[in-house]
Amino acid sequence: MRRSLFAQTALLTLTFASFGGVAHAQDGRAVDELIVTAQKRPENRLSAPIAITSFSRDTLNDLGVQDVRDIASRTPGLVVQSQSPANSGYVLRGVTTDDGAATAEPRVAVFQDGVSIAKQRGAFVELFDLERVEVARGPQTTLFGRAALTGAVQYIQNKAVLGAHDARLRLEAGGDGYRVAEGMINAPIGETLAVRAAARYREKDGDIENLLGGPALNSVQTGAARFLVAWRPSSALRSDLIVNVERDTPGGQSTKSRSFYPSDPVTGQILGDLSSFTGAALASPKGFQGDRPMGLRRTIAGVTWLTDYAPGGAWSLSQNLAWRRFTASEIYDLDGFSFPLLGSLDASRYRQYSSETRLNYAGDRLKGFVAASAFFERGQQSVDIQIDEFLLLDILTNRLDRNNPVVGPLAAYHSIPGTAVLLQGLAAASGFTLPADQANAIARNLQTDHGEGGVNGITGQSYDLFGDLSYALTDKLTLSAGLRWSASRKTTDYQSWTQRSTAAGILGALAATGAARSGLLAALSVPGAASIPQSPSYPLPVFGLAYQQSALETNKSRDSGASWRVAASYALADSGSLYASYARGQRPEVVSPNTPRTPGGAVVFKRVSPETLDSLEIGAKGRFSTVVLESAAYAYRYRHFQTTVQQGTQFFTDDAGRADAYGAEFQARWTLATWVDLHATYAYAHARFQTGLYQGNHLRLAPDHTVSLDSTVSWPLAGGTLAFAPSWSWRSHTYFNDDNDNPALQTGTFVPVFRRDKTQDSYGLLDARLRWIAPGRNWSMELFGRNLLDRHYLRDAGNSGDDFGLPTYVPGESRLVGIAMTVRPGARRV
Numbered sequence: 001m002r003r004s005l006f007a008q009t010a011l012l013t014l015t016f017a018s019f020g021g022v023a024h025a026q027d028g029r030a031v032d033e034l035i036v037t038a039q040k041r042p043e044n045r046l047s048a049p050i051a052i053t054s055f056s057r058d059t060l061n062d063l064g065v066q067d068v069r070d071i072a073s074r075t076p077g078l079v080v081q082s083q084s085p086a087n088s089g090y091v092l093r094g095v096t097t098d099d100g101a102a103t104a105e106p107r108v109a110v111f112q113d114g115v116s117i118a119k120q121r122g123a124f125v126e127l128f129d130l131e132r133v134e135v136a137r138g139p140q141t142t143l144f145g146r147a148a149l150t151g152a153v154q155y156i157q158n159k160a161v162l163g164a165h166d167a168r169l170r171l172e173a174g175g176d177g178y179r180v181a182e183g184m185i186n187a188p189i190g191e192t193l194a195v196r197a198a199a200r201y202r203e204k205d206g207d208i209e210n211l212l213g214g215p216a217l218n219s220v221q222t223g224a225a226r227f228l229v230a231w232r233p234s235s236a237l238r239s240d241l242i243v244n245v246e247r248d249t250p251g252g253q254s255t256k257s258r259s260f261y262p263s264d265p266v267t268g269q270i271l272g273d274l275s276s277f278t279g280a281a282l283a284s285p286k287g288f289q290g291d292r293p294m295g296l297r298r299t300i301a302g303v304t305w306l307t308d309y310a311p312g313g314a315w316s317l318s319q320n321l322a323w324r325r326f327t328a329s330e331i332y333d334l335d336g337f338s339f340p341l342l343g344s345l346d347a348s349r350y351r352q353y354s355s356e357t358r359l360n361y362a363g364d365r366l367k368g369f370v371a372a373s374a375f376f377e378r379g380q381q382s383v384d385i386q387i388d389e390f391l392l393l394d395i396l397t398n399r400l401d402r403n404n405p406v407v408g409p410l411a412a413y414h415s416i417p418g419t420a421v422l423l424q425g426l427a428a429a430s431g432f433t434l435p436a437d438q439a440n441a442i443a444r445n446l447q448t449d450h451g452e453g454g455v456n457g458i459t460g461q462s463y464d465l466f467g468d469l470s471y472a473l474t475d476k477l478t479l480s481a482g483l484r485w486s487a488s489r490k491t492t493d494y495q496s497w498t499q500r501s502t503a504a505g506i507l508g509a510l511a512a513t514g515a516a517r518s519g520l521l522a523a524l525s526v527p528g529a530a531s532i533p534q535s536p537s538y539p540l541p542v543f544g545l546a547y548q549q550s551a552l553e554t555n556k557s558r559d560s561g562a563s564w565r566v567a568a569s570y571a572l573a574d575s576g577s578l579y580a581s582y583a584r585g586q587r588p589e590v591v592s593p594n595t596p597r598t599p600g601g602a603v604v605f606k607r608v609s610p611e612t613l614d615s616l617e618i619g620a621k622g623r624f625s626t627v628v629l630e631s632a633a634y635a636y637r638y639r640h641f642q643t644t645v646q647q648g649t650q651f652f653t654d655d656a657g658r659a660d661a662y663g664a665e666f667q668a669r670w671t672l673a674t675w676v677d678l679h680a681t682y683a684y685a686h687a688r689f690q691t692g693l694y695q696g697n698h699l700r701l702a703p704d705h706t707v708s709l710d711s712t713v714s715w716p717l718a719g720g721t722l723a724f725a726p727s728w729s730w731r732s733h734t735y736f737n738d739d740n741d742n743p744a745l746q747t748g749t750f751v752p753v754f755r756r757d758k759t760q761d762s763y764g765l766l767d768a769r770l771r772w773i774a775p776g777r778n779w780s781m782e783l784f785g786r787n788l789l790d791r792h793y794l795r796d797a798g799n800s801g802d803d804f805g806l807p808t809y810v811p812g813e814s815r816l817v818g819i820a821m822t823v824r825p826g827a828r829r830v
Contacts, residue, residue: 038136038154039143039468040369041362046621049480049567049579051077051137051632051665053681057130057158062712062725064769064784064820065127066180066202068153073729073765074708076665076683077137077151080124081701083796083810085222085248086298086328086348088124092137092151094661094687094702095613095638100348102379102458103492105588107611109140109148112155113242114356115304115322116145119379121348122300122326125155126224126246129168129184129198132156137665138634139585139615141563142468142482145373149585149613150636159240160196160230163188167825174784174818176216177205192233199225207814208254209279211262211271212338214293217254217280218811223247236311242304252294255799255808256280257336258755259402265338265410274405276809277792281338284331287449288343288386298328318358325351334385334800336808339400339410340448341391344800350379368469375462384453387545389446389503390414395751395805397422402754402805419443423506430510432517441525445502450530452498452544456593462488468565480567480581486588487560494593494603495552498544500530505543541599548596553603559589561610576622576629587611590642592653608653609640626671635662641689643738656738657692659699661685679710689738697740703762705732721773730764736797751805758797758807765791782820790815 036045036054045054053075055065063070068090072080081098082088089098090108097107098120106118117123127133133155140148165187172180184198201223206216224246232238254276256262262272262281272279284294302324310316329347358371394400394413399422412418420439427434468482502524509520523529523540532538542549565583572578590608597604619632638659663685670678683706687699698704707730714723739745741758766789771782793812801808 034132036132036134037156038134038140038152039470040358040371041360041367046576046623046628046630047569047571049478049569049577049581049619050140051617051619051630051634053078053135053137053667055133057132060127060130060133061822062769063727065130065133067127068124070127071133071135071153074679074681074710074727075135076667076681076706077663077685078135078153079701079703079706079731081795082124083253084250084296084330085124086121086296086330087253087346088120089701090123090153091701092135093634093636093663094659094685094699095150096699096701098701100346100381101456101592102348102350102381103456103590103592105590107149107587109144109152110155111144111152112244112302113157113304113306114154114320115302115324115354116352116375117302117324119326119350119352121298121328121381122324122350125300126200126202126222127155128182128200128224129158129226130155131158137632138581138617139563139565139583139613139636141585142466142484142565142583145464145484145486149587149611157226157228157242158184158196158198159242160194160228161186161188162194162230162232163191164194168822169824170820170822172784172818172820174204174816176207176816177203178816178818179203180820192231194230196228196230197226198228199223204816206251206254208256208277208811210252210283211279211281212265212283214283215251217252217282218813219251221249221251236309238308240304240306242302242306244300244302244304246298246300248296248298250296252282252284253332253810254280255282255332255334255336255801255810257801257806257808258757259405259806260337260339260400260407261405263338263407265340268408268412270406271338276794277811277814280336282333282336283338283340284333285340285343285386285388285449289331289345289384292331294331294333296328296330298326298330300324300326314361314363316360316362318356318360320354320356320358322354323352325349332800334808335391335804335806336801337407337806339388339391339407339413340386341388341395341806342801342804343386345384345453346381347384348379348381350377352377365472366469367471368467370467371465373464373466375464376460378457378459380455380457382453382455384451385546387450387452387501387503388448389450389501390419390448392503392545392804393419393422393446393506397426414448416440416443419446426506426510434521438521438525441527442502442506442521444527445524445529447499447502447530450499450501450503450545452496452501452547454494454496454547454595457493458490459493460488460490462486462588476571478569478571480569481565483562483564485560485562488558488588490557490559490591491554492557492591492593492605493552493554494550494595494605496544496547496550496595496603498542498547498549500532500540500542501545502530504545505529505540508543543599546595548599548601550596550601550603553593553605555591555593555605557589557591557607559610561586561588572622575624576620578618578620580618581616583615583617585613585615590653594653606653608642609655611642612639613637628669629666630668631664631666633662633664636660643694655692656689656694658690659687660690661687661699663687675714677712679708681708682706693745694738694740697738697742697745698735700735700738703731703734705762706730707764717772719775721777723771723773724768725771726766726768728764728766730762732762734760736760736794741798750803754805755807758802758809760794760797763791763793765789765793776826778826779823780821782822784818784820786816787813788815788817
C-alpha cells in the first residue's frame, strides 16, 4: 500500500485521541453488555478487536425483525438491497456481493450457526426465533472463510432448552393484506433431551397495482419452519440437530419503465403515468414457460449438526456438519411496459455439504483455536429469455420512440408491411437497397417469441486449515494473529442454446458487404427461416442475439491461497478497549464462462484473478456510566476488482483494476434513565475506483453516509408498561451501477443509452412502534408503522431492461400500518 492510504487512516484516528482517558474516569450504573462469538469463543463485545454490531434475542423481538434489511438499517457499514428473496445483495463497507451465477464466489460471508449460506440465490432468509445476530466488519477470512472478504453476517438460532417448557405466539395484521403468524414451542424429554419447533408465515399483497389485471406487484409470501433437538448426556457433551425449511412464492416485481406509459396492448389506451411508484402494466410474455405468471418459486432446506465437547480445563472440541440445498426460479418482465418485448426466467439449483472441526483452548493468557474444514458444492444457474423481434427492431429504429411515451396498439407494431418499410430504411441507411418483396419475406420470418438462453454450473470442493490465537502480554495488552490456508478444485461448465434469430441475421447483414450480405439476406427470405435446421442445403448458421449455440463444455481449475490478520488490543480498565488490526482477505480465483462469440464456436472460459483486500483498522470501545460508545476507522486497498461489462448483447467479466476506501463507523447506546433508551449509528465510507475504466467512480450500492436513530421511551400504564419506539434511518446518494450512469462508460450497449436517472438521491425512513406490555410480561399488544411518511425511494434501477435501452425501476416499500399481539406464558422449569 502507498503511504497515502495509511495517512488517510491516521487522520481518522484523531477522532479517538481522548477516548481512552475518559473511560477510566467514568464509573456508574453499567449498561448491559452483549456476549458475541465472532472470534469462535464467547467474549464481551467491548473487548473484541473487531468492528462488530450485534443484536440480542430481546432486541430482535422488540424491533420486529423479519429479514436482514431490518438489521442493515441499524448497522453501520451494512447495506442490503432486495428485489425478491432470491435476488438480493449484501454490501459491507462499499463492497457488494449479489452475483447469482452458480460459478460466482461471494465477497460477504453469510453464516447460519457456522454454516455458510452465502450463495446469492439462497442467502436472504427469513429471520425468526433467533438467539443473536452478529455483523463483523472488515476482512474476516481467517474466522469465516475466504467469502468474508469485507466482513461476515452470522445468524445464530435459538437452540432447544433442556429442562424447560416454553412457548411463544405472535400474530400481526395490517394494510395491503399484511398478515404474519409466528410460533415457537420448546419441550424437554427427560433430563438429557429437548425439542424445539418454530415457524413463521408472512404474506402481504403487492403495493403497486398491475394495470393489466391480476395480483398487485411486489407482494410477499413466505413460510419458514425449524425443528431442533438438543441432547446433553453429560455436562461435558452437548449435541444440537437443526432442520430448516423455507418456501417463498411472492408474485411479480414492479420493474417499471419510465420511457413508455402503461397502456392496454390491445387498444393502446393509456392506463397510467411514468412514475415508478404508481401502477405498472407488466406480464410474462404469452407462451413463455407454459404461460407461467411472473414471480418467484424458491425452496430452501438444510440440516446442521453441532457438537461441543468440553471435558474440563482449558481444552474443548467443536464439530459442525451440514447439508443445504435450494432451488429458485423467477420470471421477470424485463422491458418494464405493457408490450411483450423481453421476458426472462432465472432458475438456480444448488447443493452443498460442509464439515468443520475445531480444537479450542481458553487459558488464562492464551486463547484461540486451530481448525480444519471441508466444503463440497454443486450448482447450476440457467437464464432463458424470450424476445419479440418485431418490437426489438422497433426500438432500434425508433419506431418505438423513447422520446414519445405514447404507444399504440401492439398489433400495429406487428404489421408485416410496416416492418418491411423499417427494414428498407435500415438498408438505405447502410448504403444498399432492399427490394420490397424481399423485405416483406424477411419481416414474415421475425418471431414474436424468439427464445435463447445459457446454463452455467459448478462442481467444487475446498479444504481449509486455519487458526486464530490471542495472547495477553499483560493484563491490558493482548496480541492476536490468525491464518487461513485454502485449497480448492472446481469444474466449471457452460452450455448455451438459441433458436435462429431473424433479427440477429438482419443486424449481421447490415454490417456485411457484397456477396456475403446478399447471401445472408437471401437465406433470411426463405419461408420459415427461423426454424429450418442448418444443413448442406441450407447452411445458414443458427445464431442468436445474446447467446450462441454451443455444446456443453467444461473447464477444470485449481486454486490455493492464504489470508491472515494481526491485531492488538489494549484494555481500558473494565470499561472498554482500544485496538488496531491489519488483515488481508482473498476471494478465490473464479472461472467465468460465457457464450461463444460466434455460432457454434467454443465457450469462452475466462480465469478471473483472485481479488485481494488489504485493510488497516483502528477502533475504540468503551462504557461511560450509562453510555456505550463504539467506533472504528479503516482504510483498505482492493486489487483486481471484478465487474461486468456489456458489449452489444453479451456480458463479460472484466478486471476493473484497483479500488480504495477509507471510512469511519460509530455506534452508541445511551440509557438516560430506566425508562429512556437511545441508540444511534453513523457510517462514512469513501469507496472509489482508482484505476481502469471506472477510475474515480463510486462503487455501486455504496452510499458515502448512513445514519440511524432509535429510541425507546416507556412508562407504567394500567399495571403494565407502555413503550413508544420510533426509529429513523437515512442514507446518502447511491449509484446502482459501477459505471455511475455515465453514458461515456456505456458505449458498448446494444441500444444506445437514453436515460441518465439510474441513481437514488438521499432519503430517510421513519418507523415507529407503540407497545403495551401486560403485568407479568407474558403478553403484549402493539401498533406499528413502517415508512410512516410514505417516502418514495428506489431499491434498484437499470436492470436487464437497460441492456436493450429500456431501464427499469424497482420501488421501495410503501407505508405499512398494522397491529400485533404476542403471547408468551413464560418458561417453566421441570
